[in-house]
Amino acid sequence: MRAAGAAADTRGDGSTRERILLLLKTNGRMNAGDLSRQLELTEMAIRRHMYVLESEGSVNIVAIRQAMGRPLHAYELTTEADELFPRNYHLLALDLLDELADDPNTAVLVDRVFEGRKRKLLERYEPRMAAKSLEQRVDELAAIQNAGGYMVDVEAQTDGTYMLYEYNCPIAQVAGKYQQACKCELSLFKKLLEAPVERTECLAKGGGKCSYRIG
Numbered sequence: 142m143r144a145a146g147a148a149a150d151t152r153g154d155g156s157t158r159e160r161i162l163l164l165l166k167t168n169g170r171m172n173a174g175d176l177s178r179q180l181e182l183t184e185m186a187i188r189r190h191m192y193v194l195e196s197e198g199s200v201n202i203v204a205i206r207q208a209m210g211r212p213l214h215a216y217e218l219t220t221e222a223d224e225l226f227p228r229n230y231h232l233l234a235l236d237l238l239d240e241l242a243d244d245p246n247t248a249v250l251v252d253r254v255f256e257g258r259k260r261k262l263l264e265r266y267e268p269r270m271a272a273k274s275l276e277q278r279v280d281e282l283a284a285i286q287n288a289g290g291y292m293v294d295v296e297a298q299t300d301g302t303y304m305l306y307e308y309n310c311p312i313a314q315v316a317g318k319y320q321q322a323c324k325c326e327l328s329l330f331k332k333l334l335e336a337p338v339e340r341t342e343c344l345a346k347g348g349g350k351c352s353y354r355i356g
Contacts, residue, residue, distance in 0.1 A: 161176060161180070162199060164176060165218045165222075171216055172215040173187045173216075200218060200219060201216070203215050235314060238319055255319070259326075263332055269281050269285070270334075275334065275336055276303075278333065279355060280295065282330065289311060291311065292307065293306065293308075303355040304353070304355070305355060306351070307350060307353075310345065316345040336355055338354070
């Protein structure tokens with residue numbers, strides 16, 4: 142068993158940790174012995190991988206009390222680890238929006254859905270813009286969008302304006318079909334920045350990025 146484990150220890154660390162995460166996803170909480178048998182690795186190797194996964198925020202170490210002896214340590218996935226597995230939120234969102242749009246009696250609600258989302262985002266982020274200069278508001282908006290996965294970059298222009306670039310769109314599938322998403326984002330930016338904002342390029346319309354001229 143030790144010979145097999147030693148050979149397995151030489152596999153790529155990345156692929157081994159992916160297998161560990163998959164086992165925890167399918168089996169739930171497991172201890173080092175369980176994982177050692179499943180992966181043909183030594184328990185020491187398992188603990189080394191778990192240290193890395195815990196530091197990345199993907200795994201929690203939990204102590205399980207036993208009737209006798211010391212607690213048994215086991216591993217389980219964190220809530221954050223769910224993001225590492227395939228998700229189809231955009232399909233659900235599209236199905237729900239299509240259901241509204243396909244019925245003449247509810248088609249008008251599509252616009253209300255996007256307007257309602259914009260209103261909630263405005264209420265959430267407006268306090269972060271209070272008492273800030275335009276430059277500070279632009280930087281704050283970039284931080285907000287980066288936290289949402291938009292991969293933002295900002296460039297100050299010589300004429301006192303700013304260019305804000307979004308290189309990723311987490312809602313691209315929805316925005317590609319429902320332009321209300323892009324319209325509401327532009328309106329949200331104008332309200333948060335309290336400045337003129339012009340979109341000069343759009344990912345949802347085939348652009349390489351979303352580009353905004355501010356001020």
